[in-house]
Amino acid sequence: MQACPSCGAGAALDAHFCPQCTKILPLQRRADYFSFLGLPRKLNIDPAVLEERLRTLSRKFHPDYFYNATPAERRASLERSSYLNDAYRTLRQPVARIEYLLKLEGLAPKNPEEASRQVPPALLEEVFALNEELDEIRDLRGNGGAPEVWRARLERARQPIEAKRVDHEAQLQDLAAKWDAGASDGDRRTILEALRDRFLERNYITNLLAGIERELQS
């Protein structure tokens, strides 16, 4: 419970407005993005529903409508609008949504940058093979190899990685569906850990592909 600063009445922690005096409440304790928007903590979100939530809540919070209000209410309106927009931006993209869920559930990597540099164990073999191939291709280029030759080899080197990416997208979707279906506490943990591993691997794969793309462009 929180106390409304205007009338002192009690309000639920994730209420946006005081049930007693209807004034906008300050954003002291931040509800998670899902409950702030009034959405279940699920990974498949209909974009139309998300947009509808943005419009509806904007019409309640937006600073445009608090121009004549007290400074405290104006501040609350700015905070709630910002939080709403941040929530919308995060939950709009499927990948950011997974990352956010992992953070909420306490499974986010402590240092995301470090995690993105470490080769995930499941990819060691592919990454090792790719790096060897890339070294050879660079040598070939350095020695004046014909562009169509090294480009073709790069394309070939990309294919297994691309296949991995497709595979990972499918696995992530599968796990997301499992998560959304609801599970017992033990299963939840297993699903989340799998989500985290596939998520980190996916990020790594995306970076690998971007690296190959850069080599192709140069």
Next chain:
Amino acid sequence: MSKVVGIDLGTTNSLVAYVKDGAPTIIRDSRGDGLVPSVVSVGDDGKIHVGREAQRRLLTDAARTAYSVKRFMGKGREDVQHEAEHFPFRVSGEAGGVVRIGLGDREFTPPEISAFILRELKHRAEAFFAEQGEFDNEVDRAVITVPAYFNDAQRTATRDAGRIAGLEVLRIINEPTAASLAYGLDKRRTGIIAVYDLGGGTFDISILKVEDGVFQVLSTNGDTHLGGDDIDVLLMDVVLAEMSAASSSPSHVGPRFGDADGAAEAVQEIRKAVIQAKWDLSEREDTDIIVAAPAGTGGAVPYKRHITRAEFERIIKPIVDRTLPPCRQALDDAGLELTQVDEVVLVGGSTRIPLVRRSVGDLFGQTPHSDLNPDEVVALGAAIQADILITGNRDMLLLDVTPLSLGIETMGGVTSKIIMRNSTIPATGSEMFTTAVDNQTAVDIHVLQGERELVPDNRSLARFKLRGIPPMPAGMPRVQVQFQIDANGILSATARELRTEIEQTIEVKPSYGLTDEEVERMLLESFEHAESDFAARLLIDARNEAEAVIQATTKSLRDPDFDEIERTELAAGERKKIESVLAGLKMVLNSTDRETIQKWTQALNDATQHLAEVMMNRSVKAALAGKNIDNV
């Protein structure tokens, strides 16, 4: 209760509008003119002239007259070095500091110049409300528009200009978004709208989704240095090159300013001539560029040249083409295909140019809309937004985005992004900082805006000094800095050390802006200079009136059908009479004798009355042509 207005503070022209009984309306002067040229001139006596009067002074006192100052808002001396040589006024300022504009013996910052224009609009609105018999006619609050692609420094400079002019700036809103509000008002539109806004100095493209009265900007892109001014410069270059090739003494009209006496004014005559030709070519296939002799020199027309629309289009095509990649980028950012755009809306005076319309139409594969006057639609939207803020009317809501990513400098001069471009505003982002040496109590933070990787490629917004960090071993403090972009697109920051929960103070040094104290001082100074001289105002009104008649007459005389009209409808000597009265009025236009100006204006009105009737009849006939007489 005092009044609120919406203001379009444009590069070339500015307008003020208000909402009456739910309908936005442009506030015009007594002649029905809604545009105030964004020109400011300082007289020899130190008097400040704004608008039409200042525009006239470009031809007599160019060095004391500033125009297109919007291009300098929020800029540093280094940013404008190259551009400054195109202007007749002095551009200076300390290295690394805000630009200063020298007019006569006075120096102004761009927000101060803009404040003169805003004050003129404020006066215009107050005079209007007084005439309406309003009890409290003071205008003290306004919504002011800026190009969507303006960065934080440019927005802040605009807000400062409002404060210096004695206006509380309720909100800074983006021009294309304002235009969409004005369009959305009369028709309840739903769908994806692209707003293409090419003004005097800036270009914006915004992609919006409109549903349930919510105008949600999905993405925006643009160029704050691209507009009609650039077209004028290209045409002037052509004229200047031909003039100096033809002249035995090329230095007579120097291509650059400030050297010879009257050179700056001569260049302004050329500028005026090419702008007239540009306007002509939006209506016809060909015209003449006619450069008048500089004021006071008498003499014959020093330059005249025929130009066709095809030639004009060849010259300006590079400018128009530069607007197309931002359109594609904006669509890409919105995750949309060209074919998904339901409507395209044109805003800004430069969209009258047929090549612009054609290029936009070709890109989007549909005919763009321009049902509302492209010069006025932005001010109308600003008035609607002002009304929403004051009345709390919830029928419509704007959800805008920040045009550029916000970031901070990290190790190795790399920019780390904290709030991505096209994020809906208000928005927040936070970043953790720590210390590098034991017992360090302050940290410097360099805030930037832009999309590039390296710090020097982005726009420096400000340097924050974070003070009051509790002494701890190096790396121990965890200072969370929260960045907030408000609904105006303007940044603020707060900081807190998380271990001790101690709030830090942030000292902001804007890179190219004014401090609060400077704005305060300018506001006080402006009161001292703001004496409004009634007689001077009447004189200005008389000149405006005279100029309007001169313009209308000149236009009639240049009409392609004029020769035929003269042959068939005018009395012998009628043309000669008009021409001589026209020359007479031009002669007295710059005098300070109001009655003489009014006398000549009346004389020209009388002399052209018959011609005006004839032309009116012809256009009525032309409009009816093809219709059966029985149907009329």
